[in-house]
Amino acid sequence: MAASSRAEAASHSSHDGESYDRYELAYDVLDGLTRPFKELSSRFLYDKRGAELFDRILGLPEYYQGRAEMEILRQQGTLIMSFAEPDELVDVGAGSGVKTKTLLEAAGRTSGLRYFPVDKSLAMLRQCIQQMERDLPDLAVAPVQADFDSFDGSVPAPTRETKRLVTMFGGTLGNLLPGSRLRFWRKLAALAGPRGTLLLGVDLLNEDPQVTEAAYDDAAGVTSAFNKNLLQVINDRLEADFDVAAFDHLVIFDDANGWIEMRLRARHRCRVQIGLLDRSVQFEPGEEIRTEVSAKYSQQDFEREASWAGMQVRKWLTDSASQFALPLLTAGR
Numbered sequence: 001m002a003a004s005s006r007a008e009a010a011s012h013s014s015h016d017g018e019s020y021d022r023y024e025l026a027y028d029v030l031d032g033l034t035r036p037f038k039e040l041s042s043r044f045l046y047d048k049r050g051a052e053l054f055d056r057i058l059g060l061p062e063y064y065q066g067r068a069e070m071e072i073l074r075q076q077g078t079l080i081m082s083f084a085e086p087d088e089l090v091d092v093g094a095g096s097g098v099k100t101k102t103l104l105e106a107a108g109r110t111s112g113l114r115y116f117p118v119d120k121s122l123a124m125l126r127q128c129i130q131q132m133e134r135d136l137p138d139l140a141v142a143p144v145q146a147d148f149d150s151f152d153g154s155v156p157a158p159t160r161e162t163k164r165l166v167t168m169f170g171g172t173l174g175n176l177l178p179g180s181r182l183r184f185w186r187k188l189a190a191l192a193g194p195r196g197t198l199l200l201g202v203d204l205l206n207e208d209p210q211v212t213e214a215a216y217d218d219a220a221g222v223t224s225a226f227n228k229n230l231l232q233v234i235n236d237r238l239e240a241d242f243d244v245a246a247f248d249h250l251v252i253f254d255d256a257n258g259w260i261e262m263r264l265r266a267r268h269r270c271r272v273q274i275g276l277l278d279r280s281v282q283f284e285p286g287e288e289i290r291t292e293v294s295a296k297y298s299q300q301d302f303e304r305e306a307s308w309a310g311m312q313v314r315k316w317l318t319d320s321a322s323q324f325a326l327p328l329l330t331a332g333r
């Protein structure tokens with residue numbers, strides 16, 4: 001092997017063809033763990049095991065989001081497609097593509113449509129391509145391997161004529177903090193283009209915060225395992241030595257900010273080595289790490305946010321229990 005390609009192989013993650021560099025991960029982790037209130041990005045939750053655990057979360061009785069979103073897609077698929085009349089479909093964070101498949105099957109339309117599934121995981125993209133080839137063979141699929149920071153350079157820019165539908169399912173927008181969310185809104189608007197439509201998954205504020213809390217702290221403990229797996233990801237990729245069993249899963253609803261947080265709390269004082277960086281981090285008894293923020297919206301909050309990016313909600317589609325929304329947006333005021 002040539003020296004340059006060896007260096008390349010060493011600096012990239014060994015699993016799943018992820019684009020995120022090991023040293024980028026290492027320093028992001030160190031940044032987060034050396035703050036006065038420790039934080040780790042929720043993007044690190046989704047390694048192979050994390051993705052499997054998230055799949056199990058989607059089937060939990062408490063986690064209504066996935067089912068509610070599928071219900072809207074089945075019920076409103078035709079309306080969504082006739083509103084957007086797309087030639088192109090860009091699916092940000094496509095995963096297995098099951099949501100888009102449901103949308104297209106409900107609308108009964110695939111011909112003349114170009115589908116760009118965007119995902120950071122090659123394994124997910126492969127699964128998505130396979131599923132579409134099997135169930136929607138007419139669909140032209142152009143996969144794009146990119147994460148949320150890099151998709152704008154990887155998907156072709158829309159022209160003034162392009163009729164493009166951009167989807168981001170699951171409520172992922174709510175995982176960004178408001179400052180980054182504003183920047184991300186602008187990227188989504190640019191991706192859709194002047195004649196495009198956005199379809200975004202939005203988890204709604206529940207009158208009863210316990211319903212939301214239960215969705216992130218299920219009785220079977222799957223979300224707890226999902227959260228703790230983050231420490232395992234760090235152990236595996238950064239030669240760290242977190243004692244995963246010494247941390248508890250914790251969920252907090254932050255009323256003022258309108259979001260729910262997942263945290264991990266150290267049971268006792270400990271010191272964690274990060275082998276790759278030859279650094280260590282100290283935890284006090286009860287010290288917490290924030291691992292995820294997930295915003296819960298009212299329709300009004302959401303519309304205000306959309307206007308930051310010059311986008312306007314044209315249709316507000318919800319499930320029958322009004323727990324989740326799939327608004328359709330276009331440019332304009």
Ligand code: AVJ
Nearest residue numbers: 057170171172175216223294
């Ligand atoms: C897929 C990122 C939207 O925030 O609800 C599920 C992830 N975290 N249970 C969410 C998640 C805990 C989920 N998103």
